[in-house]
Amino acid sequence: MFLIEEMPVLTLNNTNTVTISPKQYDGTLTIDPTTINPGILSFVPPVLSPSLLLSITGVTAILPDFSVGTNKSATVTVTFSDPSYTAAAFSVSTSVTAAPLTASGITVPDRVYNGTNSATASGTVALAGVFSGDTVSATASASFGDKNVANGKAVTITYTLGGGASGNYSLAPGSANANITAAPLTVSGITANDKVFDGTTVATTTGTPSLTGVVGGETVTAVVSSANFDNSTVGPSKPVTVAFTLSSSNYTLAIIILTAEIVAAPVPPAPAPLISSTTNTAASAAVSKLESTMMRASKAQGTFKPANGAAWIRYLKG
Numbered sequence: 001m002f003l004i005e006e007m008p009v010l011t012l013n014n015t016n017t018v019t020i021s022p023k024q025y026d027g028t029l030t031i032d033p034t035t036i037n038p039g040i041l042s043f044v045p046p047v048l049s050p051s052l053l054l055s056i057t058g059v060t061a062i063l064p065d066f067s068v069g070t071n072k073s074a075t076v077t078v079t080f081s082d083p084s085y086t087a088a089a090f091s092v093s094t095s096v097t098a099a100p101l102t103a104s105g106i107t108v109p110d111r112v113y114n115g116t117n118s119a120t121a122s123g124t125v126a127l128a129g130v131f132s133g134d135t136v137s138a139t140a141s142a143s144f145g146d147k148n149v150a151n152g153k154a155v156t157i158t159y160t161l162g163g164g165a166s167g168n169y170s171l172a173p174g175s176a177n178a179n180i181t182a183a184p185l186t187v188s189g190i191t192a193n194d195k196v197f198d199g200t201t202v203a204t205t206t207g208t209p210s211l212t213g214v215v216g217g218e219t220v221t222a223v224v225s226s227a228n229f230d231n232s233t234v235g236p237s238k239p240v241t242v243a244f245t246l247s248s249s250n251y252t253l254a255i256i257i258l259t260a261e262i263v264a265a266p267v268p269p270a271p272a273p274l275i276s277s278t279t280n281t282a283a284s285a286a287v288s289k290l291e292s293t294m295m296r297a298s299k300a301q302g303t304f305k306p307a308n309g310a311a312w313i314r315y316l317k318g
Contacts, residue, residue, distance in 0.1 A: 098170035115215035134165035192260035
């Protein structure tokens, strides 16, 4: 009869020095042995064979479940150079981190200013990195860094995961670029004034611009920056182009066309004819000479009558 020696279960020392690095989710329970640090793990040599060359040849671990989480008790098993020897398994706390995914299929179109930083995520999210057998889906939303009008603005795309295994995955935000264009406004309350022809196309307006289309809660004002007839000629109902300057660059206001009349300028009266100084001097000299001749003739004949002479002079002066 042969006695079979039962190989004892060895006692392990310093199990508390064994550590396991966090594992990234992969849908399995196994832990990569290279992520297990045995520390100063040792064992009590077997008493019956003190000279036996026995050593630890491996340390393995397995998770209680494969889902993402912290403080998971992994079961650690030690193997020896002589497989006849065993040691009791023990637990080491570790964690499982989410597996990263990548996404594609989303674009962000340009949009008109609306007073918010919201953007539109267009398309369907396609995921890469999901392990076989897992059900994971994703939806996307997008936002600009600010609300203001500009070209090539940075857009952040945020994803929300769904599906039964979504808790075991992570998906970092994406990025894109898009434009916010100025919001168009309309204006009323302005009229163009008629004017008298002055040889220019310059026009004037009356009234205060009233704007329609401003986002609620915002204050935007407009002033007339220029007003011009299409040409300078006289005519009724002539087109007048009016342009505006806005107080906010987040809006745009197109030029408007009004009508007004250019009336003819009045013709000035003809100036009175002028008599030259030479003519006046000659006429005065002739009258003086006539007066002198008449006076001498009247005295010689004894018939000088100043009144009649004055009348003659007035007659001659006409």
